[in-house]
Amino acid sequence: MSDEIEKAPSTQPATTGETAGVRRGMFGTQGSGDTSGYGGLVAPIVFPGQAERPYGGWFDLVADSLDGLLESVVIHRGEITFHVARGNLREALQKLRDEQRFEFCAGVSGVHFPDETGRELHAVYSLLSMTHNRRIRVETTTPDSDRHLPSCVAIYPTLDWHEREAWDFFGLLFDGHPALTRIQMPDDWPGHPQRKDYPLGGIPVEYKGGTVPPPDQRRSYN
Amino acid sequence: MSDAYASSTETSEGRVFTVGGQDWDQFTDELNPDASERVVVNMGPQHPSTHGVLRLILELEGETVTEARCGIGYLHTGIEKNMEFRSWVQGVTFCTRMDYLSPFFNEATYCLGVERLLDIEDDIPEKAQVMRVLLMELNRISSHLVCIATGGMEIGALTVMTIGFRERELILDLFELITGLRMNHAFIRPGGVAQDLPPGALDEIRSFVALMRKRLPEYAALCNANPIFKARLEGVGHLDLEGCLALGISGPVLRSAGYAWDLRKTSPYSGYQDYDFDVITWDTADAYGRFRVRLAEMEESLRIVEQAAARLAGLEGAPVMVADKKIAWPSQLAIGADGMGNSLDHIRHIMGESMEALIHHFKLVTEGFRVPAGQAYVPVESPRGELGAHVVSNGGTRPYRVHFRDPSFTNLQATSVMSEGGAVADVIVAIASIDPVMGGVDR
Known part of the structure; x- marks a missing residue:
């Protein structure tokens, strides 16, 4: 570890946004009698888009070593995300660990985007190189109809429980995992609770004559 | 067996024994006819020395553990899922409850992620940063005290244990004075902290x-050179650097x-680069080293x-929340005759003086602010690593996904490698040296 703290490059490369759906209305609510006209507004949901070369600093160095394996690179708020196809995931992680010294994996986190047809389920790996003090993200996607992706426990043994958690909560099937069983939910639990199509649940609560609906049925502003 | 609750039953898996608090010899003597068979002991999830509701499945040969597995999930409360149905600020109230021994760290890492997405990292007032550091470090002491206290009790x-909790009590009193609550504070908020230091806090x-x-x-x-303490801890729960990195162990x-790896030094947040402190290491890679x-x-x-x-002495009266009124929580708290509640000055302002302030208050409290779409991950060095x-936003007023x-x-995965081949009694020491908090494990 060096005494000088290596910061992420400060120059931000040019990016374009990636539209992933729309948001309607100004106030986020639906179904109320809006007479203002603002309820008809349509705003796109724009995720940070693909970055252009040069990425700046060590970002290019790491990207070079993944040449041919990358789908796209996103740089947002000084954090870099490498998008790889699931077929290339194992090779990419192996290279990052062995050649770029990303010794430490902080686990995998699932994200469910039901509107992204063909790439509904995302698996996001956070890697840290303690040697160079660099942190990156590697992201891969699977379609909801075929939720398989390769297990990387053989590369990062720490992923054992993290992959079990992603299976438990999102139904991601990590091929080659030594024992892909549920970890947080009971063994016989139906469904995968953190998917967007899984309801939060809850019952209305009566209090002093009024009724408070469960959180997922309250008025929301999203 | 003499104990009515310690009986055995035949199942399809073989004979299943329920062991209470009796002498182990007595149990193994009665087991003698089956002595050639392996014994699988299910320890927990309700066991005084498993650090909360942790279930251990131990395969034993005599007193030696040949295989150890963890069963977790007994404290799963769906905090991550719940946060997707609340506003960004309300999320703090949930995540503070995860790892209940280090609530400020849960709040801090979540708020740092939200602030990065909001791009207000550089706008957080200095006083809020210093208060965060102050609370986190007090919290680190209280968390380590519980680790040492319960770890001591278990051996x-x-x-x-008694002196550990005695000192922790003093820290909880400080938390109560500063935040109003002893645990689950929800005090660190996106943009700063909930309120200013109360008068007299610095003296305390x-x-x-x-x-x-x-x-x-x-x-x-009491402990460092205590021969009994050392005999129980030294060489127990050994895990070298290679094993740590492979298993993703930190802290x-x-x-x-x-390995002197500490995120406060390597990727400073909340202004840790301005403080003078050392990263402590030890070279034995065992439970005793972790205690030291x-x-x-x-x-x-x-x-x-x-x-x-x-x-903080030089920052009296300085702001503790970002200046951006579209993000900063509008309401202020104050001590009234019936305890802490909404500040009457603030209520007078929004109800009697400024219509715009009322609208702002209403919009921010009911709807909340929007966070630009994207994802961020800002880790902090909690007492456990x-x-x-991992905060994901789709541009809405609620988190799209938060994963902690x-x-x-992660560290609990080391249970097997730390305790296999050792004695049953050392399993407890190994787990205590990892210091898992099941609220954080199961979330």
């Missing part, structure tokens, strides 16, 4: 530091293997608390 050192902190400087050496005098366990690392880290935390208190929140990388969850 029979009851005095360590200073007298606490002075007292701790006297009391911390008591732990060292005191990693530092006990000799934690003990010494408490002294370092005291140093940081002192420096933070000195800075790297704690990070909890160090207890």
